[in-house]
Amino acid sequence: MTAMLRRLPMFLWLVLVWLLLWGSVDIGLVVLGVLVAVGVLALYPVRPVCSGLRPRPIALLRLAGYLVADLVTSAVKVGWQVLRHGRAVRGAVIAVPVLSDVDWLVAAAANLLSLGPGKSVVQLDRKGRVFYVYALNPGDPARVRDDVLHLQRRVLRAFGASEEDPL
Template sequence: MNREGVLRAGVLVWLTTVWILLWGNISVANVLGGLAVGVLIMVLLPLPRVPVEGRIHLWSIAKLVGLCIVYAAQSSAQVAWLAVRPGPPPVTGVLRARLAIKSDLVLTLCIDVLNLIPGTMVLEVDQVKRMVYVHVLDVGTDKAVDQFYRTVRQLERLFIASFERDEEWKPSPWHVDNPVFDPSALKPTDRKDLP
């Protein structure tokens, strides 16, 4: 069995398990029903091929996970303080940041992590230009804005180190070239919003 067959079998087992858990008991009928529903879902709603275009670097991923935990803890404390502190509500705003991430999959992962950080929410993604528009809870000072951009840059660097190192990255057969966006073509004036 090839890799794709193993993946499909794993998805079928997972769907069957979910079906059994939803019914609440293990029986032959539930297992057969789960297999039937799983096959039906896989035939009618097939998963798209996910382009894997680089190698995974475990040490960089470990650093990324650690950094995400630190950012989530720091941001949670900041949001909690903003909620209980005396005074007017914080100044909020939408900030944009351009990401030099090539793969749509890695871009999606990075956006998911940005959404996990309390006080931030990605509102829009310009996939062609690799620009994200993020609602940030506290942008009342230049220091807070700079901190947001530092966070984005650090996450971007770690995602690239984890999944898209230039020397190992090769477009997959399903990769769509983006003639509009070339991260190396950014001029300093284009990066004025990037500290």
């Protein structure tokens, strides 16, 4: 019984996605969605994931505020560079150390970094623990490196376990 209850959110999510894909709701689509969800869960059982996720609300709010501010300032900077230099805008690839060994924390940091304009993770060297970050008109590479390290620390504060916190 508890196994079924643990799978209920996934079941409901699959039915919801089915209905969203069809773009309407009627009894036939709901029944078909239920059958598809049961079939998917029976054919592809999903084991529970223990991620060690410990969200810290205050740090999470700070991360969200930082991301919004970074999105706005990055968009303005990129827009200004394009208007000012046109196609002559330069970029650089900068190596930045990865602060965590936890895959989902590294992925979260890489995705959040690539979210805004102006910077993007182009490669991740897991063995060497290095992000290779493309930065549009970087100016001082040390500043870009510090920005990326700062974002990683914010992600670790917001989501990481205490042993992951590099502070």
